[in-house]
Ligand SMILES: Nc1ncnc2c1ncn2[C@@H]1O[C@H](COP(=O)(O)OP(=O)(O)OP(=O)(O)O)[C@@H](O)[C@H]1O
């Protein structure tokens with residue numbers, strides 16, 4: 001039995017810090033501050049964060065039959081995530097993301113590999129029947145998964161399994177593809193501020209959160225260093241940011257998702273779950289990449305005086 005099944009993207013992140021603002025094309029070499037290869041993919045980082053917080057967590061995604069795929073699966077297994085339901089794609093190489101970090105900003109370049117082929121039919125029904133909650137990440141990178149999501153989430157909820165969705169960015173910039181239908185079958189929807197504005201076409205984050213509440217039971221919007229907001233029963237709920245001096249903020253939103261789900265599935269109220277999530281997002285910025293500095297539950301609760 002699992003508390004949480006995460007379905008979505010997993011790939012290595014190649015993180016290059018101190019990138020120049022003008023990229024040195026013309027076969028010119030530049031030296032930068034540092035480089036690292038870490039576990040990436042919003043879904044994979046969320047799964048690792050949840051396992052670190054003590055949730056019994058399984059992950060389903062597609063990787064290639066290659067060294068990068070083995071790196072991804074090993075990294076998740078080392079962090080206590082059950083990856084036995086993952087699909088190894090024999091046609092396409094594992095997805096890869098290159099992240100160029102410059103001060104507080106990032107450029108993100110992703111080769112999607114087999115991610116667009118992941119579908120609801122890749123998830124073993126036995127696994128979906130053995131979890132309390134299903135979380136899906138990166139809607140717009142995975143069109144097959146996206147197409148099946150409204151029906152699958154509807155069926156899951158009828159069986160008493162709760163659902164959450166972090167759309168993340170839409171690289172095409174179109175922000176449609178039936179995402180509203182998916183959100184209306186989602187118990188907790190977890191965009192960041194820019195994504196909430198793009199999803200609703202509104203210019204104000206509180207108004208966007210309120211609009212999302214017309215579709216989803218509980219919209220939770222991440223606002224970077226300012227923390228997060230949620231809208232429930234006609235009421236705005238705010239959690240302040242937890243001060244950090246970030247090494248990098250890669251995956252902070254995904255660690256936030258893990259924190260919110262750990263709080264909410266653990267029976268905490270929305271205010272406490274939101275504060276716990278903000279602590280998990282903030283603490284995750286202490287290290288390079290998404291998973292290196294993810295906190296335990298005690299560490300996160302201590303950071304907000306709830307331990
Ligand atoms: N500079 C920061 N200082 C403190 N906390 C931060 C900082 N950046 C992010 N966080 C924490 O992490 C949470 C999520 O960050 P953010 O709003 O950047 O999400 P995101 O854009 O979805 O991130 P991701 O790039 O992982 O998708 C915030 O709500 C906050 O709690």
Ligand SMILES: [Mg+2]
Nearest residue numbers: 168192253254
């Ligand atoms: Mg995000």
